[in-house]
Amino acid sequence: MASYSISELKEKIKSFPKKDLIQRPTPFYKLENLSRALGGPQIYIKRDDLTGLAFGGNKSRKLEYIMQDILDKDSDVVITWAALQSNWCLQTAAAARKYGITPILVLFKIYDLPEEYDGNLLLDSLLGADIRIRDAEKGKIIREEEAEELLADVIDEVKRKGLKPYFAPIGGSMVGGSMDTPLGSISYVDAYVEMIEQASELDVEVNCVLHASGSGGTQAGLTVGAVAMGKKVRVLGISVSEDKKSYSERVWKISRDTEESLHLDIQTKLNDVIVLDEYLKEGYGVVNKDVSEAIRITAENEGIFLDPVYTGKAMAALIDLCEKGHFTKADNVVFFHTGGTAALFPNKHNLMRLART
Ligand SMILES: Cc1ncc(COP(=O)(O)O)c(C=O)c1O
The missing domain is CATH 3.40.50.1100 (Rossmann fold)
Incomplete structure (x- = not known):
């Protein structure tokens, strides 16, 4: 099985034409206060909430390729x-x-x-x-x-x-409807490469990437990126809507379609797809105390807003994993902020009620 360099992967991705919708690279930096507050690991953030289109988020990366497909x-x-x-x-x-x-x-x-x-x-x-x-x-x-x-x-x-x-x-991301290649997922192989490039500029060796996972494309793209570059990085997808078994298979399927579309000589295995579903709790979109706390802790320590459906849940997971000693103090963990902050507002009553309890 081959292992690809940054420039080789970039070359593969370039064969898919796209529109320019986002500001890239999105910022990547260390969350000093949060890392200190949680007592390790070293937490970095990839700000895909700042892509620049309509309040930002992971979907605008995907839409660069999808808009090209629509026009074509x-x-x-x-x-x-x-x-x-x-x-x-x-x-x-x-x-x-x-x-x-x-x-x-x-x-x-x-x-x-x-x-x-x-x-x-x-x-x-x-x-x-x-x-x-x-x-x-x-x-x-x-x-x-x-x-x-x-x-x-x-x-x-x-x-x-x-x-x-x-x-x-x-x-x-999932091939279907009018889309015959997993374009959204391909855009997240690109995001992975972008993040690794930024990390190496800071001399940071990434051990783990953690993000909210919903329809599968973000996780599939990041996982294929990690496998293609030699899989030293664990990609942890925090499921927001589906149980681990069926969702892992879904992400795996998109991953296989992605590696095939990019003509990568690799084989992502089902166990390369790491889904945690224990943070689903009451189900999709239900804001609970852990999520509201994660939003508050991130805002108070870093001045960064998360959303109540996706990134708040992923941060609740990260905080819990830190508390359970899942990481060493020296581990470098990247939290992908995938956007969604506009959903804070319709959830305002729930968030304020939970903040008071
Ligand atoms: C803010 C946010 N984060 C993460 C995700 C999950 O991304 P994916 O659908 O690629 O799994 C979504 C999906 O809707 C989202 O809106």
């Missing part, structure tokens, strides 16, 4: 779906607007948040996105496999108008 396929409408306060939907709508593509967002009410114009829903409407809100079973994540059927009426409606829809899979 001569589509004039992008249809996608997710939960009511979805970061993916917001970022897709913003990217679409930049390239004159009409965004249609089908938002499922899978958790108890009001339908009021707040957070991402406010931003979606400021972008003039065509928003369709639908009821759904609480806590249920709708995956690619069933979405095409659920949204067939929207796709037909667009076609009947003589327009060409691009059906973008949730999270932008």
Whole structure:
């Protein structure tokens, strides 16, 4: 099995054309206060919340490649779906607007948040996105496999108008709908390379990367990056929505598609995909005391805001792992901040209630 250098991986990634949507590299630096407060390991942050498009986040990296695909396929409408306060939907709508593509967002009410114009829903409407809100079973994540059927009426409606829809899979990584390569995941192989390059400039040897994992592309890309570069780095994905067994398989599948698309002579194994699901607790999108504490600790120590659905949960996991002695004091752990902070606002009542308990 081959091991690739930074420049070899960059060359492979370059064969996929993309639009320029983000500011890169996103900042990478040490969280001195948080590392001290937690008593080790040495914690670094990769600020993918500062990508620069529509309040930032991991989805804008993915959308650089996806927008190129939409334009190459001569589509004039992008249809996608997710939960009511979805970061993916917001970022897709913003990217679409930049390239004159009409965004249609089908938002499922899978958790108890009001339908009021707040957070991402406010931003979606400021972008003039065509928003369709639908009821759904609480806590249920709708995956690619069933979405095409659920949204067939929207796709037909667009076609009947003589327009060409691009059906973008949730999270932008699992091959499906109009996307035939795992573009989102490829963008996270690139993010991995970018981070390793920044770490080596600071003379830091990364031991572990930790991040929130939801539809799989971020974790698949980071894992493939680590495997391709010789796998000295453990990538820990903190699941926000699914149990470890089924989710690991999902991430593994995207990883295999990614290495194949990039023509990498490697074989990511199922056990290279490390998913922790014990922080799921009450389920997707439910803010609990650990998450609200993680948000508070990060804000108070570093002046950085996390979000209540993804990065807050990942930081709660990091804090717990530190407390349980999972890392040595000398370990260098990178926390990928994947964005989503607009969701703080519709969760304001929960956050303030938990802060008082
Ligand atoms: C803020 C944030 N972080 C992390 C994730 C998870 O990324 P992925 O879907 O690539 O697993 C998401 C997905 O929606 C997100 O919005």
